[in-house]
Amino acid sequence: MIPAPFDYVQAESAAHAIALLAEHGDDAKLLAGGHSLLPMMKLRLAAPEVLIDIARVPELAGITRDGDELVIGAATRHADLAGSALVRAQAPLLAHAASLVGDPQIRHRGTIGGSLAHADPAADxxxxxxxxxGSVQLSGPDGARAVAADDFFTGFFETALEPGELLTAVRVPCRPDAVWGYQKFVRRANDWAIVGVATIGGRIALANMGPVPLRARAAEDALAAGASPAEAARLAAEGTSPGEDIHADRGYREHLARVLTRRALDGEHS
Ligand SMILES: Cc1cc2nc3c(=O)[nH]c(=O)nc-3n(C[C@H](O)[C@H](O)[C@H](O)COP(=O)(O)OP(=O)(O)OC[C@H]3O[C@@H](n4cnc5c(N)ncnc54)[C@H](O)[C@@H]3O)c2cc1C
Known part of the structure:
Protein backbone atom coordinates (compact mmCIF):
# COMPACT_ATOMS: atom_id res chain seq x y z
CA MET A 1 0.00 0.00 0.00
CA ILE A 2 0.97 3.63 -0.38
CA PRO A 3 1.41 5.68 2.83
CA ALA A 4 -0.73 8.73 3.58
CA PRO A 5 0.89 11.99 2.41
CA PHE A 6 3.54 13.47 4.71
CA ASP A 7 6.11 16.26 4.84
CA TYR A 8 9.78 15.44 5.16
CA VAL A 9 12.40 17.41 7.11
CA GLN A 10 16.06 16.49 7.48
CA ALA A 11 17.43 17.22 10.96
CA GLU A 12 20.91 18.76 10.99
CA SER A 13 21.72 17.93 14.61
CA ALA A 14 20.22 16.24 17.65
CA ALA A 15 19.16 19.65 18.99
CA HIS A 16 17.49 20.43 15.66
CA ALA A 17 15.61 17.09 15.75
CA ILE A 18 14.38 17.85 19.30
CA ALA A 19 13.29 21.36 18.23
CA LEU A 20 11.42 19.91 15.25
CA LEU A 21 9.70 17.38 17.53
CA ALA A 22 8.62 20.23 19.82
CA GLU A 23 7.38 22.25 16.85
CA HIS A 24 5.31 19.48 15.27
CA GLY A 25 4.22 17.54 18.38
CA ASP A 26 2.08 14.43 17.85
CA ASP A 27 1.95 15.04 14.09
CA ALA A 28 5.65 14.17 13.74
CA LYS A 29 7.68 10.95 13.81
CA LEU A 30 11.41 10.45 13.77
CA LEU A 31 12.69 8.54 10.75
CA ALA A 32 15.93 6.56 11.18
CA GLY A 33 16.37 3.50 8.92
CA GLY A 34 12.67 3.43 8.12
CA HIS A 35 12.55 -0.37 8.20
CA SER A 36 9.90 -0.51 10.89
CA LEU A 37 8.20 2.86 10.42
CA LEU A 38 7.69 2.74 6.65
CA PRO A 39 6.03 -0.72 6.66
CA MET A 40 3.68 0.61 9.38
CA MET A 41 2.93 3.71 7.28
CA LYS A 42 2.26 1.57 4.21
CA LEU A 43 -0.19 -0.49 6.24
CA ARG A 44 -1.68 2.82 7.55
CA LEU A 45 -0.94 1.69 11.12
CA ALA A 46 0.96 4.99 11.39
CA ALA A 47 0.15 8.18 9.54
CA PRO A 48 2.53 10.95 10.70
CA GLU A 49 2.12 14.27 8.93
CA VAL A 50 5.83 15.09 9.25
CA LEU A 51 8.85 12.79 9.12
CA ILE A 52 11.98 14.11 10.82
CA ASP A 53 14.93 12.31 9.25
CA ILE A 54 17.76 11.70 11.75
CA ALA A 55 19.66 9.13 9.68
CA ARG A 56 22.31 11.60 8.51
CA VAL A 57 22.94 13.47 11.76
CA PRO A 58 26.71 12.97 12.25
CA GLU A 59 26.64 13.19 16.07
CA LEU A 60 24.07 10.37 16.23
CA ALA A 61 26.27 7.84 14.43
CA GLY A 62 29.50 6.11 15.36
CA ILE A 63 30.97 3.88 18.03
CA THR A 64 33.49 5.04 20.64
CA ARG A 65 34.87 3.79 23.92
CA ASP A 66 34.36 5.75 27.13
CA GLY A 67 36.18 4.04 30.02
CA ASP A 68 34.71 0.59 30.42
CA GLU A 69 31.69 1.28 28.21
CA LEU A 70 31.04 1.48 24.49
CA VAL A 71 29.00 4.48 23.37
CA ILE A 72 27.01 3.76 20.23
CA GLY A 73 25.20 6.55 18.40
CA ALA A 74 21.49 5.89 17.93
CA ALA A 75 21.71 6.15 14.14
CA THR A 76 24.45 3.51 13.93
CA ARG A 77 23.34 0.87 11.48
CA HIS A 78 23.13 -2.84 12.26
CA ALA A 79 25.80 -3.64 9.64
CA ASP A 80 28.22 -1.15 11.22
CA LEU A 81 27.65 -2.72 14.66
CA ALA A 82 28.14 -6.22 13.29
CA GLY A 83 31.32 -5.22 11.44
CA SER A 84 32.90 -3.01 14.11
CA ALA A 85 36.23 -4.36 15.38
CA LEU A 86 35.64 -2.46 18.65
CA VAL A 87 32.20 -4.01 19.25
CA ARG A 88 33.39 -7.47 18.20
CA ALA A 89 36.24 -7.25 20.71
CA GLN A 90 34.43 -5.58 23.63
CA ALA A 91 30.80 -6.69 23.28
CA PRO A 92 30.82 -9.65 20.89
CA LEU A 93 27.26 -10.62 21.90
CA LEU A 94 26.00 -7.31 20.49
CA ALA A 95 27.92 -7.65 17.22
CA HIS A 96 26.59 -11.18 16.83
CA ALA A 97 22.99 -10.08 17.53
CA ALA A 98 23.28 -7.28 14.96
CA SER A 99 24.61 -9.74 12.37
CA LEU A 100 21.39 -11.77 12.70
CA VAL A 101 18.94 -8.91 12.11
CA GLY A 102 16.94 -9.47 8.93
CA ASP A 103 18.91 -9.53 5.68
CA PRO A 104 21.81 -7.40 4.39
CA GLN A 105 19.50 -4.70 3.03
CA ILE A 106 17.80 -4.30 6.42
CA ARG A 107 21.14 -4.31 8.24
CA HIS A 108 22.45 -1.53 5.99
CA ARG A 109 19.47 0.76 6.69
CA GLY A 110 18.13 -0.20 10.13
CA THR A 111 19.62 1.50 13.19
CA ILE A 112 20.11 0.47 16.81
CA GLY A 113 18.14 3.50 18.02
CA GLY A 114 15.23 2.69 15.72
CA SER A 115 15.20 -0.93 16.82
CA LEU A 116 15.21 -0.02 20.52
CA ALA A 117 12.60 2.75 20.13
CA HIS A 118 10.34 0.48 18.09
CA ALA A 119 10.58 -2.13 20.91
CA ASP A 120 9.34 -5.20 19.09
CA PRO A 121 9.47 -8.01 21.70
CA ALA A 122 10.80 -10.40 19.02
CA ALA A 123 13.70 -8.11 18.04
CA ASP A 124 17.36 -8.94 18.52
CA GLY A 134 23.34 -1.59 28.90
CA SER A 135 21.50 1.72 28.98
CA VAL A 136 20.14 4.36 26.65
CA GLN A 137 20.66 8.12 26.58
CA LEU A 138 17.50 10.14 25.95
CA SER A 139 17.35 13.87 25.20
CA GLY A 140 14.36 16.15 25.07
CA PRO A 141 13.28 19.71 25.73
CA ASP A 142 13.88 19.22 29.48
CA GLY A 143 17.43 17.91 29.08
CA ALA A 144 19.15 14.53 28.94
CA ARG A 145 18.69 11.40 31.03
CA ALA A 146 19.95 7.82 31.11
CA VAL A 147 17.63 4.83 31.41
CA ALA A 148 18.80 1.27 32.11
CA ALA A 149 17.78 -1.28 29.49
CA ASP A 150 15.87 -3.18 32.18
CA ASP A 151 13.62 -0.11 32.66
CA PHE A 152 13.44 1.16 29.08
CA PHE A 153 10.99 -1.39 27.67
CA THR A 154 7.67 -0.76 29.39
CA GLY A 155 5.14 -2.74 27.33
CA PHE A 156 4.26 -4.21 23.96
CA PHE A 157 5.98 -1.80 21.50
CA GLU A 158 6.21 0.73 24.36
CA THR A 159 9.24 2.36 25.93
CA ALA A 160 10.19 4.97 28.53
CA LEU A 161 10.66 7.55 25.73
CA GLU A 162 8.48 10.57 26.48
CA PRO A 163 6.82 12.54 23.69
CA GLY A 164 9.40 14.95 22.28
CA GLU A 165 12.38 12.83 23.36
CA LEU A 166 15.11 11.51 21.10
CA LEU A 167 17.18 8.42 21.84
CA THR A 168 20.69 9.73 21.18
CA ALA A 169 23.04 6.92 22.21
CA VAL A 170 23.36 3.46 23.68
CA ARG A 171 25.93 2.56 26.34
CA VAL A 172 27.13 -1.01 26.67
CA PRO A 173 29.58 -2.38 29.27
CA CYS A 174 32.79 -3.75 27.78
CA ARG A 175 32.83 -7.51 28.47
CA PRO A 176 35.65 -8.85 26.29
CA ASP A 177 36.21 -12.03 28.31
CA ALA A 178 32.71 -12.94 29.49
CA VAL A 179 31.27 -16.22 28.27
CA TRP A 180 28.16 -15.45 26.26
CA GLY A 181 25.57 -17.39 24.31
CA TYR A 182 23.01 -16.41 21.71
CA GLN A 183 20.18 -18.57 20.45
CA LYS A 184 17.52 -17.45 18.01
CA PHE A 185 14.91 -19.96 16.92
CA VAL A 186 13.54 -18.92 13.53
CA ARG A 187 11.31 -20.38 10.86
CA ARG A 188 13.63 -19.21 8.06
CA ALA A 189 17.20 -17.88 8.17
CA ASN A 190 17.38 -14.16 9.05
CA ASP A 191 13.81 -14.09 10.36
CA TRP A 192 12.42 -12.61 13.57
CA ALA A 193 12.90 -14.79 16.64
CA ILE A 194 10.04 -17.12 17.52
CA VAL A 195 11.98 -17.23 20.79
CA GLY A 196 15.43 -15.77 21.41
CA VAL A 197 17.86 -16.13 24.32
CA ALA A 198 20.98 -14.09 25.06
CA THR A 199 23.21 -14.94 28.02
CA ILE A 200 26.31 -13.31 29.42
CA GLY A 201 27.99 -13.62 32.80
CA GLY A 202 24.98 -14.99 34.68
CA ARG A 203 22.42 -12.67 33.02
CA ILE A 204 19.76 -14.24 30.80
CA ALA A 205 17.46 -12.25 28.49
CA LEU A 206 14.59 -13.67 26.46
CA ALA A 207 12.96 -12.35 23.28
CA ASN A 208 9.31 -12.96 22.45
CA MET A 209 8.48 -14.53 25.82
CA GLY A 210 6.32 -11.56 26.84
CA PRO A 211 5.47 -8.01 25.80
CA VAL A 212 9.03 -6.80 26.46
CA PRO A 213 12.48 -8.45 26.43
CA LEU A 214 12.47 -10.28 29.77
CA ARG A 215 15.14 -11.38 32.21
CA ALA A 216 14.83 -15.07 33.18
CA ARG A 217 15.21 -14.16 36.85
CA ALA A 218 14.47 -17.59 38.34
CA ALA A 219 17.14 -19.17 36.16
CA GLU A 220 19.59 -16.34 36.93
CA ASP A 221 18.98 -16.80 40.69
CA ALA A 222 19.52 -20.55 40.36
CA LEU A 223 22.84 -20.00 38.58
CA ALA A 224 23.92 -17.53 41.26
CA ALA A 225 23.08 -20.16 43.91
CA GLY A 226 25.31 -22.70 42.19
CA ALA A 227 22.88 -24.61 39.95
CA SER A 228 24.26 -26.20 36.80
CA PRO A 229 23.30 -24.68 33.41
CA ALA A 230 20.94 -27.62 32.84
CA GLU A 231 19.21 -27.10 36.20
CA ALA A 232 18.95 -23.34 35.73
CA ALA A 233 17.64 -23.65 32.18
CA ARG A 234 14.70 -25.71 33.42
CA LEU A 235 13.49 -22.50 35.15
CA ALA A 236 13.90 -20.25 32.09
CA ALA A 237 10.18 -19.92 31.33
CA GLU A 238 9.16 -19.08 34.90
CA GLY A 239 7.52 -15.68 35.17
CA THR A 240 7.18 -15.27 31.39
CA SER A 241 3.95 -14.62 29.50
CA PRO A 242 4.52 -15.52 25.85
CA GLY A 243 1.84 -14.82 23.29
CA GLU A 244 0.47 -17.32 20.79
CA ASP A 245 0.55 -16.99 17.01
CA ILE A 246 0.72 -19.17 13.90
CA HIS A 247 4.35 -20.04 14.67
CA ALA A 248 4.04 -21.26 18.25
CA ASP A 249 1.62 -21.61 21.12
CA ARG A 250 2.50 -20.73 24.69
CA GLY A 251 3.64 -24.21 25.70
CA TYR A 252 5.95 -24.54 22.71
CA ARG A 253 7.51 -21.13 23.40
CA GLU A 254 8.11 -22.14 27.03
CA HIS A 255 9.76 -25.35 25.81
CA LEU A 256 11.94 -23.35 23.40
CA ALA A 257 12.97 -20.94 26.19
CA ARG A 258 14.20 -23.86 28.29
CA VAL A 259 16.05 -25.61 25.47
CA LEU A 260 17.60 -22.45 24.03
CA THR A 261 18.65 -21.20 27.46
CA ARG A 262 20.46 -24.47 28.07
CA ARG A 263 22.29 -24.12 24.76
CA ALA A 264 23.06 -20.44 25.33
CA LEU A 265 24.43 -21.12 28.83
CA ASP A 266 26.73 -23.66 27.30
CA GLY A 267 28.19 -20.73 25.33
CA GLU A 268 26.72 -21.70 22.01
CA HIS A 269 26.31 -18.96 19.42
CA SER A 270 23.92 -19.73 16.63
C1 LIG B 1 11.61 -7.73 6.53
C2 LIG B 1 12.17 -7.25 7.86
C3 LIG B 1 12.81 -8.17 8.67
C4 LIG B 1 13.32 -7.77 9.90
N1 LIG B 1 13.93 -8.70 10.68
C5 LIG B 1 14.38 -8.33 11.90
C6 LIG B 1 15.01 -9.28 12.75
O1 LIG B 1 15.20 -10.45 12.41
N2 LIG B 1 15.41 -8.86 13.98
C7 LIG B 1 15.25 -7.57 14.40
O2 LIG B 1 15.63 -7.24 15.50
N3 LIG B 1 14.69 -6.62 13.60
C8 LIG B 1 14.25 -6.97 12.36
N4 LIG B 1 13.70 -6.03 11.54
C9 LIG B 1 13.56 -4.63 12.03
C10 LIG B 1 14.82 -3.84 11.77
O3 LIG B 1 15.79 -4.13 12.73
C11 LIG B 1 14.54 -2.33 11.85
O4 LIG B 1 15.62 -1.72 11.24
C12 LIG B 1 14.40 -1.75 13.23
O5 LIG B 1 13.39 -2.39 14.00
C13 LIG B 1 13.97 -0.32 13.19
O6 LIG B 1 15.09 0.47 12.95
P1 LIG B 1 15.01 1.66 11.95
O7 LIG B 1 16.27 2.42 12.10
O8 LIG B 1 14.67 1.14 10.60
O9 LIG B 1 13.81 2.54 12.58
P2 LIG B 1 12.61 3.32 11.90
O10 LIG B 1 11.74 2.41 11.14
O11 LIG B 1 13.12 4.52 11.19
O12 LIG B 1 11.86 3.82 13.23
C14 LIG B 1 11.19 2.90 14.07
C15 LIG B 1 10.52 3.67 15.21
O13 LIG B 1 11.47 4.20 16.10
C16 LIG B 1 11.40 5.63 16.16
N5 LIG B 1 12.77 6.09 16.24
C17 LIG B 1 13.76 5.81 15.35
N6 LIG B 1 14.92 6.31 15.80
C18 LIG B 1 14.66 6.93 16.97
C19 LIG B 1 15.47 7.62 17.91
N7 LIG B 1 16.80 7.79 17.73
N8 LIG B 1 14.88 8.11 19.03
C20 LIG B 1 13.55 7.94 19.24
N9 LIG B 1 12.73 7.28 18.39
C21 LIG B 1 13.29 6.78 17.27
C22 LIG B 1 10.65 6.03 14.91
O14 LIG B 1 9.99 7.28 15.07
C23 LIG B 1 9.70 4.88 14.74
O15 LIG B 1 8.59 5.03 15.59
C24 LIG B 1 13.19 -6.41 10.31
C25 LIG B 1 12.58 -5.47 9.46
C26 LIG B 1 12.08 -5.88 8.24
C27 LIG B 1 11.43 -4.85 7.36
Whole structure:
Protein backbone atom coordinates (compact mmCIF):
# COMPACT_ATOMS: atom_id res chain seq x y z
CA MET A 1 0.00 0.00 0.00
CA ILE A 2 0.97 3.63 -0.38
CA PRO A 3 1.41 5.68 2.83
CA ALA A 4 -0.73 8.73 3.58
CA PRO A 5 0.89 11.99 2.41
CA PHE A 6 3.54 13.47 4.71
CA ASP A 7 6.11 16.26 4.84
CA TYR A 8 9.78 15.44 5.16
CA VAL A 9 12.40 17.41 7.11
CA GLN A 10 16.06 16.49 7.48
CA ALA A 11 17.43 17.22 10.96
CA GLU A 12 20.91 18.76 10.99
CA SER A 13 21.72 17.93 14.61
CA ALA A 14 20.22 16.24 17.65
CA ALA A 15 19.16 19.65 18.99
CA HIS A 16 17.49 20.43 15.66
CA ALA A 17 15.61 17.09 15.75
CA ILE A 18 14.38 17.85 19.30
CA ALA A 19 13.29 21.36 18.23
CA LEU A 20 11.42 19.91 15.25
CA LEU A 21 9.70 17.38 17.53
CA ALA A 22 8.62 20.23 19.82
CA GLU A 23 7.38 22.25 16.85
CA HIS A 24 5.31 19.48 15.27
CA GLY A 25 4.22 17.54 18.38
CA ASP A 26 2.08 14.43 17.85
CA ASP A 27 1.95 15.04 14.09
CA ALA A 28 5.65 14.17 13.74
CA LYS A 29 7.68 10.95 13.81
CA LEU A 30 11.41 10.45 13.77
CA LEU A 31 12.69 8.54 10.75
CA ALA A 32 15.93 6.56 11.18
CA GLY A 33 16.37 3.50 8.92
CA GLY A 34 12.67 3.43 8.12
CA HIS A 35 12.55 -0.37 8.20
CA SER A 36 9.90 -0.51 10.89
CA LEU A 37 8.20 2.86 10.42
CA LEU A 38 7.69 2.74 6.65
CA PRO A 39 6.03 -0.72 6.66
CA MET A 40 3.68 0.61 9.38
CA MET A 41 2.93 3.71 7.28
CA LYS A 42 2.26 1.57 4.21
CA LEU A 43 -0.19 -0.49 6.24
CA ARG A 44 -1.68 2.82 7.55
CA LEU A 45 -0.94 1.69 11.12
CA ALA A 46 0.96 4.99 11.39
CA ALA A 47 0.15 8.18 9.54
CA PRO A 48 2.53 10.95 10.70
CA GLU A 49 2.12 14.27 8.93
CA VAL A 50 5.83 15.09 9.25
CA LEU A 51 8.85 12.79 9.12
CA ILE A 52 11.98 14.11 10.82
CA ASP A 53 14.93 12.31 9.25
CA ILE A 54 17.76 11.70 11.75
CA ALA A 55 19.66 9.13 9.68
CA ARG A 56 22.31 11.60 8.51
CA VAL A 57 22.94 13.47 11.76
CA PRO A 58 26.71 12.97 12.25
CA GLU A 59 26.64 13.19 16.07
CA LEU A 60 24.07 10.37 16.23
CA ALA A 61 26.27 7.84 14.43
CA GLY A 62 29.50 6.11 15.36
CA ILE A 63 30.97 3.88 18.03
CA THR A 64 33.49 5.04 20.64
CA ARG A 65 34.87 3.79 23.92
CA ASP A 66 34.36 5.75 27.13
CA GLY A 67 36.18 4.04 30.02
CA ASP A 68 34.71 0.59 30.42
CA GLU A 69 31.69 1.28 28.21
CA LEU A 70 31.04 1.48 24.49
CA VAL A 71 29.00 4.48 23.37
CA ILE A 72 27.01 3.76 20.23
CA GLY A 73 25.20 6.55 18.40
CA ALA A 74 21.49 5.89 17.93
CA ALA A 75 21.71 6.15 14.14
CA THR A 76 24.45 3.51 13.93
CA ARG A 77 23.34 0.87 11.48
CA HIS A 78 23.13 -2.84 12.26
CA ALA A 79 25.80 -3.64 9.64
CA ASP A 80 28.22 -1.15 11.22
CA LEU A 81 27.65 -2.72 14.66
CA ALA A 82 28.14 -6.22 13.29
CA GLY A 83 31.32 -5.22 11.44
CA SER A 84 32.90 -3.01 14.11
CA ALA A 85 36.23 -4.36 15.38
CA LEU A 86 35.64 -2.46 18.65
CA VAL A 87 32.20 -4.01 19.25
CA ARG A 88 33.39 -7.47 18.20
CA ALA A 89 36.24 -7.25 20.71
CA GLN A 90 34.43 -5.58 23.63
CA ALA A 91 30.80 -6.69 23.28
CA PRO A 92 30.82 -9.65 20.89
CA LEU A 93 27.26 -10.62 21.90
CA LEU A 94 26.00 -7.31 20.49
CA ALA A 95 27.92 -7.65 17.22
CA HIS A 96 26.59 -11.18 16.83
CA ALA A 97 22.99 -10.08 17.53
CA ALA A 98 23.28 -7.28 14.96
CA SER A 99 24.61 -9.74 12.37
CA LEU A 100 21.39 -11.77 12.70
CA VAL A 101 18.94 -8.91 12.11
CA GLY A 102 16.94 -9.47 8.93
CA ASP A 103 18.91 -9.53 5.68
CA PRO A 104 21.81 -7.40 4.39
CA GLN A 105 19.50 -4.70 3.03
CA ILE A 106 17.80 -4.30 6.42
CA ARG A 107 21.14 -4.31 8.24
CA HIS A 108 22.45 -1.53 5.99
CA ARG A 109 19.47 0.76 6.69
CA GLY A 110 18.13 -0.20 10.13
CA THR A 111 19.62 1.50 13.19
CA ILE A 112 20.11 0.47 16.81
CA GLY A 113 18.14 3.50 18.02
CA GLY A 114 15.23 2.69 15.72
CA SER A 115 15.20 -0.93 16.82
CA LEU A 116 15.21 -0.02 20.52
CA ALA A 117 12.60 2.75 20.13
CA HIS A 118 10.34 0.48 18.09
CA ALA A 119 10.58 -2.13 20.91
CA ASP A 120 9.34 -5.20 19.09
CA PRO A 121 9.47 -8.01 21.70
CA ALA A 122 10.80 -10.40 19.02
CA ALA A 123 13.70 -8.11 18.04
CA ASP A 124 17.36 -8.94 18.52
CA UNK A 125 18.96 -5.74 19.80
CA UNK A 126 16.54 -5.02 22.69
CA UNK A 127 17.18 -8.53 24.05
CA UNK A 128 20.94 -8.15 23.57
CA UNK A 129 20.96 -4.80 25.41
CA UNK A 130 18.99 -6.26 28.34
CA UNK A 131 21.40 -9.23 28.54
CA UNK A 132 24.40 -6.90 28.47
CA UNK A 133 23.00 -4.62 31.16
CA GLY A 134 23.34 -1.59 28.90
CA SER A 135 21.50 1.72 28.98
CA VAL A 136 20.14 4.36 26.65
CA GLN A 137 20.66 8.12 26.58
CA LEU A 138 17.50 10.14 25.95
CA SER A 139 17.35 13.87 25.20
CA GLY A 140 14.36 16.15 25.07
CA PRO A 141 13.28 19.71 25.73
CA ASP A 142 13.88 19.22 29.48
CA GLY A 143 17.43 17.91 29.08
CA ALA A 144 19.15 14.53 28.94
CA ARG A 145 18.69 11.40 31.03
CA ALA A 146 19.95 7.82 31.11
CA VAL A 147 17.63 4.83 31.41
CA ALA A 148 18.80 1.27 32.11
CA ALA A 149 17.78 -1.28 29.49
CA ASP A 150 15.87 -3.18 32.18
CA ASP A 151 13.62 -0.11 32.66
CA PHE A 152 13.44 1.16 29.08
CA PHE A 153 10.99 -1.39 27.67
CA THR A 154 7.67 -0.76 29.39
CA GLY A 155 5.14 -2.74 27.33
CA PHE A 156 4.26 -4.21 23.96
CA PHE A 157 5.98 -1.80 21.50
CA GLU A 158 6.21 0.73 24.36
CA THR A 159 9.24 2.36 25.93
CA ALA A 160 10.19 4.97 28.53
CA LEU A 161 10.66 7.55 25.73
CA GLU A 162 8.48 10.57 26.48
CA PRO A 163 6.82 12.54 23.69
CA GLY A 164 9.40 14.95 22.28
CA GLU A 165 12.38 12.83 23.36
CA LEU A 166 15.11 11.51 21.10
CA LEU A 167 17.18 8.42 21.84
CA THR A 168 20.69 9.73 21.18
CA ALA A 169 23.04 6.92 22.21
CA VAL A 170 23.36 3.46 23.68
CA ARG A 171 25.93 2.56 26.34
CA VAL A 172 27.13 -1.01 26.67
CA PRO A 173 29.58 -2.38 29.27
CA CYS A 174 32.79 -3.75 27.78
CA ARG A 175 32.83 -7.51 28.47
CA PRO A 176 35.65 -8.85 26.29
CA ASP A 177 36.21 -12.03 28.31
CA ALA A 178 32.71 -12.94 29.49
CA VAL A 179 31.27 -16.22 28.27
CA TRP A 180 28.16 -15.45 26.26
CA GLY A 181 25.57 -17.39 24.31
CA TYR A 182 23.01 -16.41 21.71
CA GLN A 183 20.18 -18.57 20.45
CA LYS A 184 17.52 -17.45 18.01
CA PHE A 185 14.91 -19.96 16.92
CA VAL A 186 13.54 -18.92 13.53
CA ARG A 187 11.31 -20.38 10.86
CA ARG A 188 13.63 -19.21 8.06
CA ALA A 189 17.20 -17.88 8.17
CA ASN A 190 17.38 -14.16 9.05
CA ASP A 191 13.81 -14.09 10.36
CA TRP A 192 12.42 -12.61 13.57
CA ALA A 193 12.90 -14.79 16.64
CA ILE A 194 10.04 -17.12 17.52
CA VAL A 195 11.98 -17.23 20.79
CA GLY A 196 15.43 -15.77 21.41
CA VAL A 197 17.86 -16.13 24.32
CA ALA A 198 20.98 -14.09 25.06
CA THR A 199 23.21 -14.94 28.02
CA ILE A 200 26.31 -13.31 29.42
CA GLY A 201 27.99 -13.62 32.80
CA GLY A 202 24.98 -14.99 34.68
CA ARG A 203 22.42 -12.67 33.02
CA ILE A 204 19.76 -14.24 30.80
CA ALA A 205 17.46 -12.25 28.49
CA LEU A 206 14.59 -13.67 26.46
CA ALA A 207 12.96 -12.35 23.28
CA ASN A 208 9.31 -12.96 22.45
CA MET A 209 8.48 -14.53 25.82
CA GLY A 210 6.32 -11.56 26.84
CA PRO A 211 5.47 -8.01 25.80
CA VAL A 212 9.03 -6.80 26.46
CA PRO A 213 12.48 -8.45 26.43
CA LEU A 214 12.47 -10.28 29.77
CA ARG A 215 15.14 -11.38 32.21
CA ALA A 216 14.83 -15.07 33.18
CA ARG A 217 15.21 -14.16 36.85
CA ALA A 218 14.47 -17.59 38.34
CA ALA A 219 17.14 -19.17 36.16
CA GLU A 220 19.59 -16.34 36.93
CA ASP A 221 18.98 -16.80 40.69
CA ALA A 222 19.52 -20.55 40.36
CA LEU A 223 22.84 -20.00 38.58
CA ALA A 224 23.92 -17.53 41.26
CA ALA A 225 23.08 -20.16 43.91
CA GLY A 226 25.31 -22.70 42.19
CA ALA A 227 22.88 -24.61 39.95
CA SER A 228 24.26 -26.20 36.80
CA PRO A 229 23.30 -24.68 33.41
CA ALA A 230 20.94 -27.62 32.84
CA GLU A 231 19.21 -27.10 36.20
CA ALA A 232 18.95 -23.34 35.73
CA ALA A 233 17.64 -23.65 32.18
CA ARG A 234 14.70 -25.71 33.42
CA LEU A 235 13.49 -22.50 35.15
CA ALA A 236 13.90 -20.25 32.09
CA ALA A 237 10.18 -19.92 31.33
CA GLU A 238 9.16 -19.08 34.90
CA GLY A 239 7.52 -15.68 35.17
CA THR A 240 7.18 -15.27 31.39
CA SER A 241 3.95 -14.62 29.50
CA PRO A 242 4.52 -15.52 25.85
CA GLY A 243 1.84 -14.82 23.29
CA GLU A 244 0.47 -17.32 20.79
CA ASP A 245 0.55 -16.99 17.01
CA ILE A 246 0.72 -19.17 13.90
CA HIS A 247 4.35 -20.04 14.67
CA ALA A 248 4.04 -21.26 18.25
CA ASP A 249 1.62 -21.61 21.12
CA ARG A 250 2.50 -20.73 24.69
CA GLY A 251 3.64 -24.21 25.70
CA TYR A 252 5.95 -24.54 22.71
CA ARG A 253 7.51 -21.13 23.40
CA GLU A 254 8.11 -22.14 27.03
CA HIS A 255 9.76 -25.35 25.81
CA LEU A 256 11.94 -23.35 23.40
CA ALA A 257 12.97 -20.94 26.19
CA ARG A 258 14.20 -23.86 28.29
CA VAL A 259 16.05 -25.61 25.47
CA LEU A 260 17.60 -22.45 24.03
CA THR A 261 18.65 -21.20 27.46
CA ARG A 262 20.46 -24.47 28.07
CA ARG A 263 22.29 -24.12 24.76
CA ALA A 264 23.06 -20.44 25.33
CA LEU A 265 24.43 -21.12 28.83
CA ASP A 266 26.73 -23.66 27.30
CA GLY A 267 28.19 -20.73 25.33
CA GLU A 268 26.72 -21.70 22.01
CA HIS A 269 26.31 -18.96 19.42
CA SER A 270 23.92 -19.73 16.63
C1 LIG B 1 11.61 -7.73 6.53
C2 LIG B 1 12.17 -7.25 7.86
C3 LIG B 1 12.81 -8.17 8.67
C4 LIG B 1 13.32 -7.77 9.90
N1 LIG B 1 13.93 -8.70 10.68
C5 LIG B 1 14.38 -8.33 11.90
C6 LIG B 1 15.01 -9.28 12.75
O1 LIG B 1 15.20 -10.45 12.41
N2 LIG B 1 15.41 -8.86 13.98
C7 LIG B 1 15.25 -7.57 14.40
O2 LIG B 1 15.63 -7.24 15.50
N3 LIG B 1 14.69 -6.62 13.60
C8 LIG B 1 14.25 -6.97 12.36
N4 LIG B 1 13.70 -6.03 11.54
C9 LIG B 1 13.56 -4.63 12.03
C10 LIG B 1 14.82 -3.84 11.77
O3 LIG B 1 15.79 -4.13 12.73
C11 LIG B 1 14.54 -2.33 11.85
O4 LIG B 1 15.62 -1.72 11.24
C12 LIG B 1 14.40 -1.75 13.23
O5 LIG B 1 13.39 -2.39 14.00
C13 LIG B 1 13.97 -0.32 13.19
O6 LIG B 1 15.09 0.47 12.95
P1 LIG B 1 15.01 1.66 11.95
O7 LIG B 1 16.27 2.42 12.10
O8 LIG B 1 14.67 1.14 10.60
O9 LIG B 1 13.81 2.54 12.58
P2 LIG B 1 12.61 3.32 11.90
O10 LIG B 1 11.74 2.41 11.14
O11 LIG B 1 13.12 4.52 11.19
O12 LIG B 1 11.86 3.82 13.23
C14 LIG B 1 11.19 2.90 14.07
C15 LIG B 1 10.52 3.67 15.21
O13 LIG B 1 11.47 4.20 16.10
C16 LIG B 1 11.40 5.63 16.16
N5 LIG B 1 12.77 6.09 16.24
C17 LIG B 1 13.76 5.81 15.35
N6 LIG B 1 14.92 6.31 15.80
C18 LIG B 1 14.66 6.93 16.97
C19 LIG B 1 15.47 7.62 17.91
N7 LIG B 1 16.80 7.79 17.73
N8 LIG B 1 14.88 8.11 19.03
C20 LIG B 1 13.55 7.94 19.24
N9 LIG B 1 12.73 7.28 18.39
C21 LIG B 1 13.29 6.78 17.27
C22 LIG B 1 10.65 6.03 14.91
O14 LIG B 1 9.99 7.28 15.07
C23 LIG B 1 9.70 4.88 14.74
O15 LIG B 1 8.59 5.03 15.59
C24 LIG B 1 13.19 -6.41 10.31
C25 LIG B 1 12.58 -5.47 9.46
C26 LIG B 1 12.08 -5.88 8.24
C27 LIG B 1 11.43 -4.85 7.36
Missing amino acids: LPMALVALG
